[in-house]
Amino acid sequence: MRIVVTGKEGQVDTSLQSLGEALGLEVIRVGLPEIDLSKPETLAEPIKAARPDVIISSAAYTAVDKAESETELAQAINGDGPGALAKIAAELDIPLLHLSTDYVFAGDKDGIYTESDAPGPVSVYGMTKLSGETQIAAATANHVILRTAWVYSPYGNNFVKTMLRLGETRDELNVVADQKGCPTYAPEIARALLHIAQRVSKDPDPKLRGIFHLTGQGETTWAGFAEVIFEGSALRGGKAVKVTPIPTEAYPTPAKRPANSRLSGEKLAEVYDLRLDPWRVSLDDCLTRLTGVAAPVKE
Ligand SMILES: NC(=O)c1ccc[n+]([C@@H]2O[C@H](COP(=O)([O-])OP(=O)(O)OC[C@H]3O[C@@H](n4cnc5c(N)ncnc54)[C@H](OP(=O)(O)O)[C@@H]3O)[C@@H](O)[C@H]2O)c1
Secondary structure, three states, X not given: OEEEEEOOOOHHHHHHHHHHHHHOOEEEEEOOOOOOOOOHHHOHHHHHHOOOOEEEEOOOOOOOOHHHOOHHHHHXXXXXXXXXXXXXXXXXXXXXXXXXXXXXXXXXXXXXXXXXXXXXXXXXXXXXXHHHHHHHHHHOOOEEEEXXXXXXXXXXXXXXXXXXXXXXXXXXXXXXXXXXXXXXXXXXXXXXXXXXXXXXXXXXXXXXXXXXXXXXXXXXXXXXXXXXXXXXXXHOOOOXXXXXXXXXXXXXXXXXXXXXXXXXOHHHHHHXXXXXXXXXXXXXXXXXXXXXXXXXXXX
């Protein structure tokens, strides 16, 4: 089976490549400069030449704060580019799997967000990702949109790597404690995407299509996440770093973020029998891979 993935050096596309190889699936990454999502005319030729059975749309404009001042570029890459990809998938008569975000939600719900909750993005990034979802749904019914969140991995840029880097030179860090979400490990996203790709390429059941939430099990705040990162680092010989919880107002950013963006994985579990590992289990694997040191086994 041949899978074309957009993005070359991102967290999820890199994870897809390495897991695909291990599973004997052919994963072909296409990205800048040969395809540019902000230039839809660059997409069709390289994708069609690869003769894919499934397309996975992973690449995106992911700089949440910068998107506030680069609205048009973010819309082209996150909204119109995926729309154009969906038209190519429809022409090829193959499924499109697309990654979206928890930031399509406003964050004012008390409970966990399900797929039937109405989106209401509060940032340009969230609005453009929602536009991608809408454009894909308009272009092809043969799509699976997977909203993920708080992605981390040994690759690219992410919160885990930022915390470890800051912790090298600081003994104490202030971290936002009033935004709740579900940290999600990119290799786990890759595992789910490859499972889903294999199912939808063989099974035309409409129940397998549509919007699904895809996050690590469990929830935390950014401060809670940071504490567990430094605990795991200390277990591996890293230095102790104190995390001081602060409110969002004390750390102003150009983009507003939802206070609650916890996503329910129940639909994915029911329809695909898939659950991602708990985020603490995945974080342990990530820290081992980043530091080259496994945590000592508890007695
Ligand atoms: N990161 C998160 O916390 C998070 C949370 C929720 C949802 N998601 C979604 O999950 C997906 C994967 O995220 P990720 O963390 O793996 O992203 P990432 O590490 O930031 O990688 C993004 C990829 O997109 C590529 N890209 C950017 N602009 C492009 C363009 N104009 N044309 C073609 N490729 C372009 C980048 O290429 P270059 O490196 O060459 O620029 C990079 O390979 C995205 O759709 C994102 O919206 C991520």
